Amino acid sequence: MNVVINGTPHEVPQGMTVAQAVQKLTQATTGVAVAVNDEVVRRGAWETTALADSDRVEVLTAVQGG
Template identity: 55%
Template sequence: MSIIVNGDPSDAVPGTTIAELLQTLDVPTRGVAVAVDAEVVPRGEWETFAVADGARVEVLVAVQGG
């Protein structure tokens, strides 16, 4: 198995924290929300929340415009 990010398999190793995953994906730290297996993970837990093997991670980035 692997970690799925936004519907695609990722090279992330199980046990990687959300903070590490976002850094690897080069995602900005502001205007971002993360859900793991359909549960939103509060920003305060990103440094310690380890992503399990087979987890489905959704990374949402706010975009300005109309």
């Protein structure tokens, strides 16, 4: 199936979860937020939220600095 992650199309396996998508993009374990189709997904739901064909996923990582 095809999903768009951070603006880039990706071919991913059927049933891929939000948690798996995050692992694909970043090694960060904190400071990460995810939205699917413009809806924020709570961290506690990442493992059980499956992506569907044509979903738009945004993975945001907090950056420190000044």
